[in-house]
Amino acid sequence: MKKTEPKVASTLNPSLAVEADTGAARRFLVQAAKQVAREEDAALKAGGKSENLHIGSSNEKIASYRGIGLGIYFKLLEWLFWMMMWMMLCSVPYLVTINRSVFTDYDHRLDYNYGVKVYDSFELASFTFAAIVDDKKDNGTLQYMNTEIGKSWKGPMRKGVFLTWIALVDMGSTVMLSCMVFVLSVRIRRWWVRRKRETREVADYAVTVGGLPPYVTASEVSAYFERRFSRNAEKDQVMEVQLVLNYNKVFKACKVVHCNELYMSRLAELGYSTNGAAPPQAMVSIQAAAATATASAATAATAAAATATAAAATAAAATATAATAAATAATAATAALTPSASVTLEMPPLKSVACPAGAEKSCSSTTGLRACLNQPPGKAPEVIIGEQEQLVRELIQENKLRCCAAIVTFNTEQMRAEVCKTMPSGWWASLFMRRDLRMSHGGRLWKLWVRRAAAPDDYRFENMSTRIRTNILIQVLMGLIMVVFIILCATLITWLSAVQNKQFRKMPWDMAELRAAIRAGMGSDSHVSVQRSAELDQTSYDAFCASSMASCMTYASQLHPSSGINMTYGAEWSFPNATVRLLNERPIRQDLTKCAEGVGCSASYCMPCYCLGLSAVSTDHPTPEFLAHIEVACSRYWNVLDPRRYGILVAISLVIQVINSLLTHLLRLFKFHVEKHWTITSTELSYAIWSYLVQLVNTVVVLLVVNCSSLRNLQKRALEHEAPWLQQLVLDGLFNDFTPEWYASIGVSIIILMMVNVAGPILRSLGNWISQLIWRTWLLYGHYCHCCSSNKLPTLEVYKEAFGKCKFTLEERISDVLFNLTLALLFGSGMPFCYLIAAVYVLVAIWWDRLNLLAWRQPAQRYHTNLPIAIMYLLPVLLMCHCAFGLWMHTYFRAELSSKGIIAAARQGISSLSHSSLSRRITQPNGLPLLIWFLVLGAWLIFGRWVSLCMYRVARRLGWSCTCWPVEEALRSTERQDVSYEMVLRTDSSTAQLRGPRTYRISHLTNYKAFLSTGAAARLWSLVQGDRRFTRLHEFEVSANAETLD
Incomplete structure (x- = not known):
């Protein structure tokens, strides 16, 4: 039969045909990615209209529609803004007084014409403690102040009274701030409980079990929990058990199979649909298999019901075979679902596709594409699929799939709570597990541990086979890399400080x-x-x-x-x-x-x-x-604004900002692509905390260590030679304390850094947009660069991520908010202007994030409370650090009070107990207020929170008290209606409906269903499951198949 040549072969030479095929394929992928992005945006827009969401929507609406974590985040930002404004308001009297006062001695205390005013005009340093006359400058003779307010002079006021007064104001504002933090924590808790009471998830009925035998079956796990924790045979049941094995090779094989199937389908469109030829035989067999599986789905569901019941009693071979067949049919029957994470497909050789002899021109569109990609000869897609199937079968036959954990779903929340109450909640706690609770398997007793399960879509099942010590080693390596960058930053700051000192000696x-x-x-x-x-x-x-x-x-x-x-x-x-x-x-x-x-x-x-x-x-x-x-x-x-002098201060701030950005980007690469955390939430929380700590060390610790010194001559000697600044990298600065000169130099750099950070939310969005634009350009035109092109063709997922909207990432925002808040609280006592900058930053973050999330409809996952609650946990610690730094800043200036008065009498009593310079310094009148509140906060944190919480956790892990605090107590106090998992699946009530995925079956979850639920990949996955699945959800198969209610 004569074949019809495709048009592209008749009009183009091979090289031109190659470029045409490549361009057409890329245009097709771009259009498909844009269409997916438009559909996602339309879904968000429709949901926003139904909820009446706009940029000024309430936090409750945001929590309901976009996730409770985002609602708490915006609620926290509003409170943080008013907290910083409160601290700034309390600092206004000091700022006015210090900038309008003249320091004089006793003889001229009634004459404002004589005396010292450090700054005659307003400067950044004049808003700090640098405006206070140092005792080393006047030898303690200028102990009176006259203040010009409203063109009239007020005074005189003793300097000691002034120093004690600002310390009391600082302490009073901190006490009020502590009360606000306490009220905020209570309100956030109650608000979260109300939202939690109105929301049910499958995680409320599930636990994660560790320490299981390597070859345990799902039926044995189910029998273990029902035998020990079932009080009511009708209600207290195990509804489903999902064993988590070392699935790394299995997932990889399923991805390769799925991608090759897609590739074969694309080949059929490119090489055969144009000439009317039939598709490859492999595609016919795959499509026929999928059609057969779809047709037999109803019959297989009935068989699965009987199989699951029999598997609960015994694991007979015939039953396992039937269960495998049922699971295969049910899995293969799943319709086309959302694709998984990005996968790069290594192109098999296109010439291996069957091409009739003498019909080279008819296949020119495919062979030309192979030539363009410089793809060497190799195996056909169907051969690769067969190899992956053989690989999976070998893993099963050789028993290389060992059990790492299990996710058990119970029918009632009470049964799940009883399990958490009785079982240990960690590996080390399982060492003390009671003997009667241990699991008997293979002739030995196994020590299990149990934790509350996370949301189904939160798990990264491919990471759950990674050993804990391996992940610890990865984090240690990452920490060493962070140290290298921090040393680099310290080196640059040391060099810039040396240049700054030289430039400041050259008057312009x-x-x-x-x-x-x-x-x-x-x-x-x-x-x-x-x-x-x-x-x-x-x-x-x-x-x-x-x-x-x-x-x-x-x-x-x-x-x-x-x-x-x-x-x-x-x-x-x-x-x-x-x-x-x-x-x-x-x-x-x-x-x-x-x-x-x-x-x-x-x-x-x-x-x-x-x-x-x-x-x-x-x-x-x-x-x-x-x-x-x-x-x-x-x-x-x-020239006061000479760039050679003050440009160095700006350069120091910019160096810190640039290195902070590099560190955070490197951290994101390590946390999300190298480290192996079990859940996405733990990955994001780890990134947020590490990013915050790295920025804090790179900014605060480096600035303090590089610029502090007890011997000023070392720095002078380093400036006189060519390169000793590198030999004396740390502890060789100009300042041995928080001196006025420190505020005028290092303090101004910190203020400038905070000013730059105000534009951080906008710069972050701009950077994401630029990087996405570069990525799009590379995907469209990168293949023209033959020296940089590879033999790998990006899939649709890569194009979707490049041409879709930038995602709203909460972990980056939490880290930046904590960093700027820490700078304000650490240095706010001596530099009150930091409070105002922090308030402006929070205000910018509120409205810019609302604009991105609600007006521009950036996609975001449904965040839980872990990330925003981290701010609440750190706020008391930051308040304690604020007291410590403020105490040292205030007590640098010696406060002398009259011998009369209660404070002076107390001071005399304390002085008799002070035998060291440190104790004498911190017990000065201007240090006692913050010292007292520092001790109060420390006692509350140590005994009221950490010790009691530690004791509670020890008791919980030993099985002496209720677990899952504070979730269990919070939900119990709300008198939440007791609804079983079975009832939730049947009900149509909006208050009892499940939110999010309804099952922990891996093939039904968004991140995995694309390559585990269709075609040959679905058959492989069913082959792996075997007797590792236990379920009583066969009556709810239709409703439980990965449906979500957002």
């Missing part, structure tokens, strides 16, 4: 501004014309200023007779003693600056000349006090 003088000010102030006798003034050299300016210093000193002495100032050109002015300087330097500087800026002042050249002389002083080895004096006195004549 504006010489044109200086000379213009000097020319404007020259007298009429020595005044030169504008034309000649431009020709003046540096020598002329030096000569004029040197001769004018005497008149400037006279002018300053007339304004402040008691100052005794001495001004010399090219040197810092001097005073008789330090106290006189502290009192008179600020008013003299203000008067000379005002004169230079005014019109008609006879000494307008004094300040410019003084600064011109200081610009000639060498700053190779300056003292910090001299640099600080230049920055304050001559701020008008140098």
Whole structure:
């Protein structure tokens, strides 16, 4: 019979045919992926309309429609915003007072003109403790404050009273914040209980069992639990047992079989549908097998019922064979379902498909595709399917499929609760298991342990065969890699700190501004014309200023007779003693600056000349006090926003942010693709906690360790040589405490980092969109790059993930919220501005996440409470850390109170018990409030939470008390209606319906049903199951087959 050639072969040469086939295949996959994305978006849109969801919807609606975890997340964010606003509000009095006050001594306490004001204008550092005069600067002489409020001066107030007052305010706000945390935990618990009472899942009836014998059957597991825990033969029954074996090779084989079937189907479309030829014989046999299985589904269901009942009593061979046949038919009858996770299909050789002799042109579309992919000759798809079937049969015959765990579903919640109450809940607790509870199998007693089951779709069954010690080794390796990146960050910060110190010694003088000010102030006798003034050299300016210093000193002495100032050109002015300087330097500087800026002042050249002389002083080895004096006195004549100076502070913040991003992306790769956690929830929780801790160490610990030192000379010596900054990587900084200079340098970097983090939610979405765009471009045009292309053709799943909407990932958001909240609480006492930045961050996160989730309808899984509740568990710990850091920040400044008063009397009593510098420091009047609350929180955490919870868990695992706290107690207190699993499957009531999947059968779950429920892969899976399945759900097969009610 003559064959009709396809059009593509008659019009294109082989190479062009290859490109046409590849482009057509990619266009087909892109259109299919876009169609799936549109259908998912339409489903979310329809559900949102039915629930009336919008960007301003309540948290209750979000919890009902998108999952209770997301509802709790948004509820927590709202409370965190008001918490940070409360802390900021309590800090406003301090910020106003410190920025409007002048520190003076006892003699001038009634005169606001004399004294020290650290910052004359508002700067980032002025919102920190850097604005408080250090006792090392004034030797404790400036103990009074005058404050300008509403253009009137208030005071004087003792410095010790002020320090004690801000410590009391900090302690009071922290106490109130602790109460808010307690109220929030109670409200969240009650809110969650209400939502839980209205929601039923199959997990409420199921447990996960570990420590089972390697070759136990499902019937034996069912008989064990019914024999020991059944109180009512009619109700207390085991409804289903799903054994979890080491399925890694089985899943891989089923995926290969499923992908080859899809591939053969695609070959039929490309190579045969165009010329009207029949499909390959393999495809005919597969389709016939599927049709036969579909036709016999009803008959097989009846056989399965009898088989399951018989299997409960004995595991006879004939019964097992019938059960296998029934399971095969029922599984193969499952319709086309949602595909599983992404699978990359290695293309078999296309030339192996039957191609009649002399008909090369008719097969050019397939052979050309093989040539394009450089696919070497190999085996046909049907041969690969046969090999995988043989591999699975060998695994079964050689008994290599060992039992790792089992998921047991009971008929009543009471039976499940009784099992959890009696059985140990972990491997180490099973070591103390009672002998009468142990399982007898194979001539020995086995120690089992039981835990509450997670949701069916939450399990990663391929990971449940991984040994615990293997996963621990993987996490240790990941920790070492994290340490390498953290050391890299510390190295970069050390180098940037050294560069910053060098740049801060180089003052960016504006010489044109200086000379213009000097020319404007020259007298009429020595005044030169504008034309000649431009020709003046540096020598002329030096000569004029040197001769004018005497008149400037006279002018300053007339304004402040008691100052005794001495001004010399090219040197810092001097005073008789330090106290006189502290009192008179600020008013003299203000008067000379005002004169230079005014019109008609006879000494307008004094300040410019003084600064011109200081610009000639060498700053190779300056003292910090001299640099600080230049920055304050001559701020008008140098570039305050010089990028070479303050750009380093921004660079330090950006380096930390970039390395944090690299660490989090690397963590995601390890947690989701390398580590082997049993559930998706545990994977996400592990990622959130690790990401939070890594960012915290890379930011807080690195900044503190790199910049702290007890010997300042080490850092100076490191700056004098070429590369000692690498030799002294840590504990070689400039600060041995939370000094004012620390706030002006490291504190400002932390504030800038928090400001950058405010845009974090938006930058995260932008980064996801850019990476997805790059991925789409590679899938569309990457095959043109022959040097980078591979022999693997991406499946539809890859295109769906690339062309669909970015998913809403809660674990990343939890980690970022915890990180920014920690920065605010750790450094908020000394830098109250952090509270405002954290509040703005939380506000941005609330509305941006609502916009993504509700307005743009980003897909997200139904998160449970584990992730958002992590914030609640860490909040008391963060409050305790806030007290510890605040205590050390406040007590850096020595607070002296009057000998009268209760606090002073208590201080004297405490001092008699203090024998070390540490105890004397933390028991100062400005440290006692936070010390007391630190001890209260510590006692509550240690004894009220951790010790009692530890004792409770020990008692629970030994079988002495009820388990599953707080879930069991919460549900018991709600008087939830007792509905059996069997009744739930029958009822139509909305309050008793199951939410989510209705069974733990692996082939029915979303992540596995695509490659376990159709065709030859379904037959393989049924072959593996054998007698490893026990169920009483045959009457509910139709309703239990992977139906979900969201």
